[in-house]
Amino acid sequence: MCDEEITYTTVKFHKSSDLQNRERADDTQGPSETGHRVFQYSQEKHELQKILNNSHQENSTMQNESYLIEEMLKNKSIDYNALKHDLDILNRTLNRCYQETKFVLDSKQQRGKQVEGHWFCYGIKCYYFIIDNKRWNECEQKCRSCSLSLLRIDDDDELKFLQLQIKPKSYWIGLLYKTTTRKWQWSDGGPSKLNLMTVKSLKEIGGCAYLRFTGIHHDDCGRTHPCICEKRMDKFPHSVCSKKEK
Incomplete structure (x- = not known):
């Protein structure tokens, strides 16, 4: 058997220029990337x-x-x-x-016959509460005989105020149903800002109005209630003041 000749060859790999360039780029990009993140x-x-x-x-x-x-x-x-x-x-x-406070008024129509009740003034009005029960037309006559008028409520504020003053009774006021016009009207014919259309208790069936702490209601004019008369302070007679008693 012949001896075989063995030849050893040393192989050296050289980095290509492209690989070298890439490594250089990686080396230079490391700090730059870190700086960018920071x-x-x-x-x-x-x-x-x-x-x-x-x-x-x-x-x-x-x-x-x-x-x-x-x-x-x-x-x-x-x-x-x-x-x-x-x-x-x-x-x-x-x-x-x-x-x-009580007051005593002399009736002009019935001399010597006095009318007793309570009164107080608020704003431009004085209110007279006649304590005797009367029919509506009797109340109107009694107020007129004393140079007063049956109460006309001018607006909602006055209505709310009076409702607080009249517990627990009911009082005739100067409001009645006119069958000729089929409307509720104030007896003195004066103006009022009170919207009667909102007073749901007033029915168009005739009658007269009275005031309670619950509001304005209607009743047969022949029924009896006490009355509320009124007088403006600028028309208030000194003779009436002189007749008040406490």
């Missing part, structure tokens, strides 16, 4: 900080507005309590006047 994180941090500052500012503004609203409510509450206190004093004064 810059990006810095921007994100700045944006988050900006959002946080805006939220803090909005929260501060809301707190200021909440404080202002609370202060405004406190002031309104103080004003309300002060007005309520004044109104309570006024109501107590009026109620005391209504309960304790």
Whole structure:
């Protein structure tokens, strides 16, 4: 068997120029990529900080507005309590006047016959509560005989005010159903801002109106109730004042 000749060859691989260029690019891109990320994180941090500052500012503004609203409510509450206190004093004064003050009027048509009742003045009017039960036409005649007129309610505010003063009785007022016109009208023919169309208890079946604390109602004119007469303060006769008693 012959000896075989063994030949050893050393193979060397050389990096190509393209591979070398790529490695150089990788070496140079490493720090650049890191710097880019750092810059990006810095921007994100700045944006988050900006959002946080805006939220803090909005929260501060809301707190200021909440404080202002609370202060405004406190002031309104103080004003309300002060007005309520004044109104309570006024109501107590009026109620005391209504309960304790009496008047005696001489009837012009029936000399020597006196009319007794209660009275008080509010605004531009004085109200006379005749305590005797009478028919509607008798009340109207009695008011006229004393230089007064059966009550005409001028507006909703006056109606609400009087409703608080008349518990628990019912009083004839100067409102009746005119069959000729088929309407409810005030007996003195004077103007009134009170919208009678909203008074649902007034039916178009005739009759006369009386006032209760629940509002205006109608009844047969022949029924008897006490009466409310009135007189404007600028037309108030001094002779009537001189006849009041306490």
